[in-house]
Amino acid sequence: xxxxxxxxxxxxxxxxxxxxxxxxxxxxxxxxxxxxxxxxxxxxxxxxxxxxxxxxxxxxxxxxxxxxxxxxxxxxxxxxxxxxxxxxxxxxxxxxxxxxxxxxxxxxxxxxxxxxxxxxxxxxxxxxxxxxxxxxxxxxxxxxxxxxxxxxxxxxxxxxxxxxxxxxxxxxxxxxxxxxxxxxxxxxxxxxxxxxxxxxxxxxxxxxxxxxxxxxxxxxxxxxxxxxxxxxxxxxxxxxxxxxxxxxxxxxxxxxxxxxxxxxxxxxxxxxxxxxxxxxxxxxxxxxxxxxxxxxxxxxxxxxxxxxxxxxxxxxxxxxxxxxxxxxxxxxxxxxxxxxxxxxxxxxxxxxxxxxxxxxxxxxxxxxxxxxxxxxxxxxxxxxxxxxxxxxxxxxxxxxxxxxxxxxxxxxxxxxxxxxxxxxxxxxxxxxxxxxxxxxxxxxxxxxxxxxxxxxxxxxxxxxxxxxxxxxxxxxxxxxxxxxxxxxxxxxxxxxxxxxxxxxxxxxxxxxxxxxxxxxxxxxxxxxxxxxxxxxxxxxxxxxxxxxxxxxxxxxxxxxxxxxxxxxxxxxxxxxxxxxxxxxxxxxxxxxxxxxxxxxxxxxxxxxxxxxxxxxxxxxxxxxxxxxxxxxxxxxxxxxxxxxxxxx
Amino acid sequence: xxxxxxxxxxxxxxxxxxxxxxxxxxxxxxxxxxxxxxxxxxxxxxxxxxxxxxxxxxxxxxxxxxxxxxxxxxxxxxxxxxxxxxxxxxxxxxxxxxxxxxxxxxxxxxxxxxxxxxxxxxxxxxxxxxxxxxxxxxxxxxxxxxxxxxxxxxxxxxxxxxxxxxxxxxxxxxxxxxxxxxxxxxxxxxxxxxxxxxxxxxxxxxxxxxxxxxxxxxxxxxxxxxxxxxxxxxxxxxxxxxxxxxxxxxxxxxxxxxxxxxxxxxxxxxxxxxxxxxxxxxxxxxxxxxxxxxxxxxxxxxxxxxxxxxxx
Numbered sequence: 040x041x042x043x044x045x046x047x048x049x050x051x052x053x054x055x056x057x058x059x060x061x062x063x064x065x066x067x068x069x070x071x072x073x074x075x076x077x078x079x080x081x082x083x084x085x086x087x088x089x090x091x092x093x094x095x096x097x098x099x100x101x102x103x104x105x106x107x108x109x110x111x112x113x114x115x116x117x118x119x120x121x122x123x124x125x126x127x128x129x130x131x132x133x134x135x136x137x138x139x140x141x142x143x144x145x146x147x148x149x150x151x152x153x154x155x156x157x158x159x160x161x162x163x164x165x166x167x168x169x170x171x172x173x174x175x176x177x178x179x180x181x182x183x184x185x186x187x188x189x190x191x192x193x194x195x196x197x198x199x200x201x202x203x204x205x206x207x208x209x210x211x212x213x214x215x216x217x218x219x220x221x222x223x224x225x226x227x228x229x230x231x232x233x234x235x236x237x238x239x240x241x242x243x244x245x246x247x248x249x250x251x252x253x254x255x256x257x258x259x260x261x262x263x264x265x266x267x268x269x270x271x272x273x274x275x276x277x278x279x280x281x282x283x284x285x286x287x288x289x290x291x292x293x294x295x296x297x298x299x300x301x302x303x304x305x306x307x308x309x310x311x312x313x314x315x316x317x318x319x320x321x322x323x324x325x326x327x328x329x330x331x332x333x334x335x336x337x338x339x340x341x342x343x344x345x346x347x348x349x350x351x352x353x354x355x356x357x358x359x360x361x362x363x364x365x366x367x368x369x370x371x372x373x374x375x376x377x378x379x380x381x382x383x384x385x386x387x388x389x390x391x392x393x394x395x396x397x398x399x400x401x402x403x404x405x406x407x408x409x410x411x412x413x414x415x416x417x418x419x420x421x422x423x424x425x426x427x428x429x430x431x432x433x434x435x436x437x438x439x440x441x442x443x444x445x446x447x448x449x450x451x452x453x454x455x456x457x458x459x460x461x462x463x464x465x466x467x468x469x470x471x472x473x474x475x476x477x478x479x480x481x482x483x484x485x486x487x488x489x490x491x492x493x494x495x496x497x498x499x500x501x502x503x504x505x506x507x508x509x510x511x512x513x514x515x516x517x518x519x520x521x522x523x524x525x526x527x528x529x530x531x532x533x534x535x536x537x538x539x540x541x542x543x544x545x546x547x548x549x550x551x552x553x554x555x556x557x558x559x560x561x562x563x564x565x566x567x568x569x570x571x572x573x574x575x576x577x578x579x580x581x582x583x584x585x586x587x588x589x590x591x592x593x594x595x596x597x598x599x600x601x602x603x604x605x606x607x608x609x610x611x612x613x614x615x616x617x618x619x620x621x622x623x624x625x626x627x628x629x630x631x632x633x634x635x636x637x638x639x640x641x642x643x644x645x646x647x648x649x650x651x652x653x654x655x656x657x658x659x660x661x662x663x664x665x666x667x668x669x670x671x672x673x674x675x676x677x678x679x680x681x682x683x684x685x686x687x
Numbered sequence: 688x689x690x691x692x693x694x695x696x697x698x699x700x701x702x703x704x705x706x707x708x709x710x711x712x713x714x715x716x717x718x719x720x721x722x723x724x725x726x727x728x729x730x731x732x733x734x735x736x737x738x739x740x741x742x743x744x745x746x747x748x749x750x751x752x753x754x755x756x757x758x759x760x761x762x763x764x765x766x767x768x769x770x771x772x773x774x775x776x777x778x779x780x781x782x783x784x785x786x787x788x789x790x791x792x793x794x795x796x797x798x799x800x801x802x803x804x805x806x807x808x809x810x811x812x813x814x815x816x817x818x819x820x821x822x823x824x825x826x827x828x829x830x831x832x833x834x835x836x837x838x839x840x841x842x843x844x845x846x847x848x849x850x851x852x853x854x855x856x857x858x859x860x861x862x863x864x865x866x867x868x869x870x871x872x873x874x875x876x877x878x879x880x881x882x883x884x885x886x887x888x889x890x891x892x893x894x895x896x897x898x899x900x901x902x903x904x905x906x907x908x909x910x911x912x913x914x915x916x917x918x919x920x921x922x923x924x925x926x927x928x929x930x931x932x933x934x935x936x937x938x939x940x941x942x943x944x945x946x947x948x949x950x951x952x953x954x955x956x957x958x959x960x961x962x963x964x965x966x967x968x969x970x971x972x973x974x975x976x977x978x979x980x981x982x983x984x985x986x987x988x989x990x991x992x993x994x995x996x997x998x999x
Contacts, residue, residue, distance in 0.1 A: 386793060386794060405766075
């Protein structure tokens with residue numbers, strides 16, 4: 040293979056991308072070396088098994104990916120606003136929308152939410168860490184390396200270009216030769232290992248490691264939504280794993296599972312993909328609902344209205360999410376009866392979702408709303424998401440869907456649920472729990488700027504797209520006729536406002552790092568209701584010195600009434616902690632290289648990688664590291680110094 | 688009965704006009720030219736009433752509550768704060784019941800229309816629908832008229848007021864035939880034949896396209912539908928049969944190769960060589976052209992090029 044076949048050549052934009060990659064990696068290497076931070080990086084981060092640090096790394100990964108996929112979005116919008124400028128050609132445009140969609144769903148939405156779950160859930164249920172800290176580290180690093188593998192595709196070998204749904208037979212080896220689709224298959228496979236493991240980890244953690252007295256119906260609502268999400272992950276992700284593996288075998292080893300030749304079943308891909316893909320949508324929306332519920336109830340200074348109904352609504356939505364997948368291809372010709380059934384199940388999801396909307400509204404009824412920045416994102420979610428929800432019902436009406444399908448109406452709909460739902464929740468959750476994570480708050484003024492820019496930009500971008508879709512504009516078109524120019528231009532203008540909002544948000548983090556006050560109390564916002572706010576800020580590495588008896592789902596409210604804290608000197612015991620280990624990092628790094636070789640179908644090198652993975656598994660299996668204990672004296676010392684200002 | 692229906696239609700078109708005015712241009716889906724698109728437009732408008740009502744209710748409650756229950760609002764009363772309120776089964780039952788009723792109200796006409804769309808349009812039931820095999824190939828459309836023994840590429844002639852029975856298939860990737868002003872879309876796949884009924888009542892030229900992404904030339908895979916009167920249609924058929932060349936297998940295989948082609952007309956169909964919707968011929972195109980996807984079209988938007996243009 041020639042070097043110019045290995046690297047993508049001939050595209051000025053991709054050369055810019057390469058230059059940026061070299062520049063950024065060079066800077067990182069330089070900074071690490073200059074400030075002698077290599078050892079710190081390895082000892083504190085790359086080898087960590089602490090759920091709090093892993094959560095932070097998930098969120099950092101997600102923000103970086105949001106930047107990458109956001110640039111993709113900007114490029115698409117530029118092309119559609121000025122098609123005559125020929126900013127992107129057709130092939131390049133296909134690659135850009137494919138990576139935009141895949142990265143936004145799998146490497147932005149999921150890691151961000153899993154990052155927040157990582158950080159918050161053990162703190163909400165009074166656990167020291169995840170049930171399996173080693174596996175948690177392994178999960179993160181496989182997600183990280185999966186994301187990296189997917190991301191290098193555009194400079195090495197060529198990016199996938201069959202859409203994020205990667206439909207067969209288009210994505211088969213005949214119609215899409217080259218390494219692009221292999222990157223998609225193996226990048227997702229690698230990160231999928233991590234997601235599945237995290238699902239199991241979260242489920243066991245929540246079911247087995249709750250504080251005394253915390254029965255299932257006394258769990259905070261975010262923990263509930265995480266538990267349900269982990270069930271969806273465990274049932275849905277194996278389907279993706281199998282589908283990806285089958286197509287990988289098709290492409291690399293020449294089998295005929297999804298091919299046109301040899302009696303393959305291309306339509307089976309669409310079924311398998313969406314049997315995972317639809318539950319996946321709820322994997323990224325249910326935790327968001329949980330976050331909004333927490334924040335709305337906290338800043339309204341009032342109990343969540345209809346807590347039990349909310350929980351049952353989540354469970355019902357999760358159940359229904361597995362029986363609606365056909366609505367992604369009503370137009371495939373499954374017949375009137377099948378389409379009718381899936382139409383009704385799809386619309387039925389609106390019922391529990393509507394109930395949740397009204398319960399949030401009832402939560403702010405007779406409340407005392409404080410407009411903290413997390414609350415602003417959460418309140419903006421309600422009206423914005425409602426538009427996405429009702430258009431979702433319209434799409435669920437199969438007979439009407441024949442006109443909406445594959446059009447910008449659909450594009451607008453899913454951005455209207457995923458952005459106000461998932462992305463707003465990510466921002467709200469990050470701002471809300473940020474002081475717990477880093478010990479300082481984000482600047483309010485800059486945050487409000489970011490909020491309004493992003494919110495207004497969002498509506499300006501996506502609202503016109505409903506009309507474009509109704510006017511016959513199909514999705515994934517790289518160029519358009521003059522009848523759609525105006526609305527597309529407005530949409531592009533909005534996208535840049537959104538981009539500015541994101542930039543301000545990132546700037547806000549940097550600014551606050553330098554300017555914000557430290558020394559915060561445990562309940563930073565003064566409105567906390569759940570156990571995570573009972574810990575001192577920043578959270579000590581063992582989380583809880585002692586645990587209270589939990590009496591309701593608003594544990595902190597009860598503790599405040601009873602004058603309890605998570606530091607009861609009489610009940611102190613030494614705490615067992617796991618040791619940090621580099622094995623997860625090394626093992627997934629080997630997986631990364633093995634997958635990379637498989638992308639280029641270099642079987643010998645990939646096999647060597649496989650042997651490396653097996654060796655690492657062997658090493659891990661005979662690793663008798665029993666961890667260490669933190670003594671009572673040390674806990675006492677840490678707690679007293681951290682809680683000094685709480686007692687003032 | 689008829690005047691009542693007319694009244695209903697007027698109200699509907701009032702709403703449609705409103706929507707059209709809102710966006711400042713004619714919207715294809717709300718500007719149907721046949722009974723199929725019209726029935727779908729009516730269903731969409733029907734759903735918009737519910738959608739509008741839901742949005743109105745949620746937005747009103749939201750606005751009132753957010754303004755009224757601000758912590759720093761002046762004149763807050765002590766009774767405006769009930770932190771212990773945790774739920775109310777009667778109220779919650781109401782907002783479970785109302786969405787259930789809405790879903791039922793939307794499901795009934797939806798299911799009826801789903802079944803109706805699988806049959807030829809009611810308004811032209813007296814006449815057998817015109818059968819047209821629509822075959823998608825990378826990145827063009829072949830339309831075969833088996834009874835007339837005519838084949839067109841990237842354009843289509845149909846008589847008005849007569850049902851058209853499209854037999855959909857694809858030579859390779861899954862595509863979707865969509866003519867927004869005549870009705871909703873359906874997938875065209877290799878190895879499986881789908882049937883789609885459409886009909887034009889108004890004469891005119893409409894834009895059709897492949898709506899499902901199929902790779903590099905996807906944006907250019909559009910075609911024009913010329914809906915003409917019965918007489919004009921018959922004239923066109925006679926004219927084509929006399930004057931246009933036959934479509935040989937050689938020529939067909941050539942046209943099948945991945946790439947873009949102009950509008951063409953032939954006086955015979957490709958159905959004798961390959962029926963891509965059948966299981967035997969599902970790999971017909973891949974067998975012949977499967978090795979040509981390494982090369983790219985390098986498709987740019989040349990200034991002034993408009994894939995949607997309808998020639999006058």
